[in-house]
Amino acid sequence: MSKVAVIVAGSWGTALASVLAENEHEVIMWSRDEQQVDEMNIHHSNEKYLPGVKLSSRITATASMEEAMLHTEAVVLASPSHAMRQVVSQMKPYYKHGVPVIHVTKGFEPKTLLRMSEVIEDELQLQDNDVVVLSGPSHAEEVIQKCPTTVVVASNCKENAEKAQDLFINSHFRVYTNPDVVGVELGGALKNIIALGAGLSDGLNFGDNAKAALLTRGLAEIARLGMTMGGDSLTFAGLSGIGDLIVTCTSKHSRNWRAGYMIGQGKPLDEVLEHMGMVVEGIKTTEATYQIASNLDIEMPITTQLFQVLFQNKAPKLAVEDLMGRGRTHENEEIVKSNLSAWSL
Known part of the structure; x- marks a missing residue:
């Protein structure tokens, strides 16, 4: 022993x-x-x-x-x-x-x-x-x-x-x-951002459809940044990726979900942190990830909107409206690019 x-x-x-x-x-x-x-x-x-x-x-x-x-x-x-x-x-x-x-x-x-x-x-x-x-x-x-x-x-x-x-x-x-140290580490860190968003969505009473979309598109953001930083795509489909994402976005034990829920109900960030009484890693991670994505020129719309809610006083409902109102795009740009010739026939 x-x-x-x-x-x-x-x-x-x-x-x-x-x-x-x-x-x-x-x-x-x-x-x-x-x-x-x-x-x-x-x-x-x-x-x-x-x-x-x-x-x-x-x-x-x-x-x-x-x-x-x-x-x-x-x-x-x-x-x-x-x-x-x-x-x-x-x-x-x-x-x-x-x-x-x-x-x-x-x-x-x-x-x-x-x-x-x-x-x-x-x-x-x-x-x-x-x-x-x-x-x-x-x-x-x-x-x-x-x-x-x-x-x-x-x-x-x-x-x-x-x-x-x-x-x-x-x-x-x-x-x-x-x-895959990088992938495991990033999956665990970045999912806390999406958990804040899931709590915010629930706090706004947006229902299961919205949360399912948030988790799915959130995983796409995690993988996009994670692979750019050196992580393996398969890691984000594993325990530290989708596994941790699911539990953190859906559980009553999740500090990040609870913090997001209170923000969605209109409580200011300072009041939320005082009420929690413990570290909410997703808040600092949102700020850091927004900077990293900007430095690497990686598109992360969910992270961007959460950053604006947390640090620029943007109304949560307006952030969701801006997410839903983004320009039309493909679900997976990589798949579309690799199949573009066949799709255009």
Whole structure:
């Protein structure tokens, strides 16, 4: 069995720590919050993030990064995207090169627009072989209850991907491997934008037809940008693409859906964020993705309209009207181009 450090004790980090503990690994969680550390060690709970859940005695917590990293054989990074660099910089003095780093965060660094694996590699001066990405349709609230869940781990190093697979896989948490780090990472990040849109659509009472169209065209946007950035098209049809998209756009557990729903009902963004009380990754991801798409000259109409709603005070209903009123086009430009001669006969 291994000693695994889980860095940042939010809902997802805690749920994954529970999977590891169930697999009989020794788990130490790091949090800067001394009260949270005491709660986890004394009461074996994390009420703020996973209320009503009893944690395994195999899970201990510490506010000391040095203690968390001591003799660890794998590191799971569950920091919010905007804080990833700061957290990794705290970890850096105690990190032993060669230890696999598994990150489970879905988003971009706000200023640099880097993917999380790029931030980790940059801060720890790693080769990309050392970083593993874990993603897929997996709400912490269901994982902690041992509901059947399937995820994917991606790494440029097959050995590290399989190490991560071995750490987590069990009878209710199935883990696949994938060599496409970029695709897995982008699928997990970009679907949060579409989940905001799905919530917004539901908040406007636009019904199932609208949401089905939003998910479908949203996946087209994800794949369009993702393939331009180096991801494989098949990855976006997998667990970190369409799988994560479906669960995040349709579940009561989804923070992004809930935030979008409140915005669709007319609540201002500041009020929504205050009400949520936890990070809503899709909001920062929308801003970052809008910039990335602009830089790469990639058309992303759903992302553009959501950016205008979130950051330019555009009315949600007007954004939907503008989406529906766009000029006529083909569903799939690539298919049309490859079949244009036959179609014109």
